[in-house]
Amino acid sequence: MAALISEIIYRGIFQKNLAARIARGIVFSARKSGRWGIAFGRYGDSPQRNGIPAKDFAIVADSKEELEQNMARFEPKHTDVSIALDDTLAKGVESWAWYGLQPINRLTVPNGTLLMTSVQTFGDLLKDIHKKDAPYTLALLRAKASFSGLWVYKEDHTEARVLGALARIAPSFLSLDAVCQAIKEMEWGSDLKVESARKTHDRVETRAVKVTEGNAEIPYSFELPKWWEMREGVTIPAHFTHLPKEAGKGYVPERNPYFKKFTTRTMRPVIDFDKCVKCTLCWIQCPDSCFDVMPDATYDANMEACCGCGVCEAVCPVESCITMVNEAVFDDNASQWEMWRKDQAQYATWMASKIGDKKATARSHGFRFRGQYDEELKRSFEDGGLAVTAGIPGENAQHKAL
Numbered sequence: 001m002a003a004l005i006s007e008i009i010y011r012g013i014f015q016k017n018l019a020a021r022i023a024r025g026i027v028f029s030a031r032k033s034g035r036w037g038i039a040f041g042r043y044g045d046s047p048q049r050n051g052i053p054a055k056d057f058a059i060v061a062d063s064k065e066e067l068e069q070n071m072a073r074f075e076p077k078h079t080d081v082s083i084a085l086d087d088t089l090a091k092g093v094e095s096w097a098w099y100g101l102q103p104i105n106r107l108t109v110p111n112g113t114l115l116m117t118s119v120q121t122f123g124d125l126l127k128d129i130h131k132k133d134a135p136y137t138l139a140l141l142r143a144k145a146s147f148s149g150l151w152v153y154k155e156d157h158t159e160a161r162v163l164g165a166l167a168r169i170a171p172s173f174l175s176l177d178a179v180c181q182a183i184k185e186m187e188w189g190s191d192l193k194v195e196s197a198r199k200t201h202d203r204v205e206t207r208a209v210k211v212t213e214g215n216a217e218i219p220y221s222f223e224l225p226k227w228w229e230m231r232e233g234v235t236i237p238a239h240f241t242h243l244p245k246e247a248g249k250g251y252v253p254e255r256n257p258y259f260k261k262f263t264t265r266t267m268r269p270v271i272d273f274d275k276c277v278k279c280t281l282c283w284i285q286c287p288d289s290c291f292d293v294m295p296d297a298t299y300d301a302n303m304e305a306c307c308g309c310g311v312c313e314a315v316c317p318v319e320s321c322i323t324m325v326n327e328a329v330f331d332d333n334a335s336q337w338e339m340w341r342k343d344q345a346q347y348a349t350w351m352a353s354k355i356g357d358k359k360a361t362a363r364s365h366g367f368r369f370r371g372q373y374d375e376e377l378k379r380s381f382e383d384g385g386l387a388v389t390a391g392i393p394g395e396n397a398q399h400k401a402l
């Protein structure tokens with residue numbers, strides 16, 4: 001008896017429908033392979049929010065008994081295949097129902113597989129993916145992240161391509177023929193999608209990852225209080241609204257010290273402090289109170305708190321003062337303002353390199369205007385739709401008043 005346990009790690013809302021299609025496709029393919037299967041979402045991630053890491057699971061088993069045994073658990077503790085649908089998830093995942101940051105490969109079993117959609121190199125991804133105490137295989141499906149929304153779906157074949165890759169990774173559970181038959185019979189299937197699955201089956205790239213490889217950083221974590229340590233009754237303690245910075249010349253808003261929101265982010269604001277006119281709009285409008293007020297009255301977005309919504313870029317009245325850039329091109333959450341204060345010329349060079357990085361263009365928050373997906377899909381599926389519709393990053397620049 002044997003089972004194949006897989007998790008599908010995705011960006012809440014943006015990839016909700018995509019993940020559900022993949023999970024359903026796995027189960028349907030299992031049935032076509034003469035096996036049993038079940039798919040379910042992670043209860044703790046509902047209701048979802050834009051971009052927040054979330055999970056679906058799919059289990060394929062040789063027999064009903066084996067499937068029932070796996071279903072008896074709240075959720076799998078280990079997965080044979082972890083599927084990450086966006087490469088910025090490589091930095092780790094923290095949904096609002098988890099307790100600290102989890103490495104993307106945390107549940108992957110020794111010698112299991114982490115499958116990602118990415119246009120980055122293996123080496124670049126391994127700078128972000130945390131080290132693991134067992135070897136595993138990193139498999140890449142060459143494509144940029146497929147983002148859409150609750151009411152729109154981006155028909156770029158990502159679901160079919162992931163299923164084709166799975167047939168290559170776990171052929172004893174999901175044969176390619178079974179996967180193709182399942183895709184063809186799905187309500188969203190087509191001959192073209194079957195072809196995409198076959199192509200991906202042949203083209204998926206793999207690399208063995210040793211225990212010595214990966215990001216050595218210890219992920220953020222904290223101790224949950226024991227039940228006997230909790231206070232009686234329901235009280236909401238008062239707290240400071242802000243902490244003064246540099247003798248009160250600036251200040252830092254009080255934030256939840258435990259919930260670090262940055263793994264929700266797929267883009268981050270890069271700020272040109274020399275252009276800032278100190279209008280306060282970013283600070284007022286940021287839905288997550290991410291901006292620290294600096295002693296010179298400019299505003300620094302705190303990268304542990306920023307969820308990458310892009311509101312600050314949209315409201316800033318100054319052209320190219322705030323630019324949203326693909327999260328994949330950053331290696332840390334250090335303060336941009338401190339970097340700028342230390343060496344303004346060096347900061348200008350850093351900023352230009354980040355905004356101009358080719359990888360930064362392969363990013364979109366999803367559906368932004370009517371016809372966008374059609375425009376993107378005109379690009380070749382062969383290159384994974386590398387170039388996105390013109391205007392990213394700095395898409396709002398031409399509309400600025402200043």
Ligand code: SF4
Nearest residue numbers: 286306307309310312
């Ligand atoms: S992108 Fe800007 S507005 Fe959105 S959370 Fe980050 S700092 Fe705040």
Ligand code: SF4
Nearest residue numbers: 276277279280282316
């Ligand atoms: S919105 Fe732009 S100009 Fe206004 S304070 Fe923020 S960064 Fe400066």
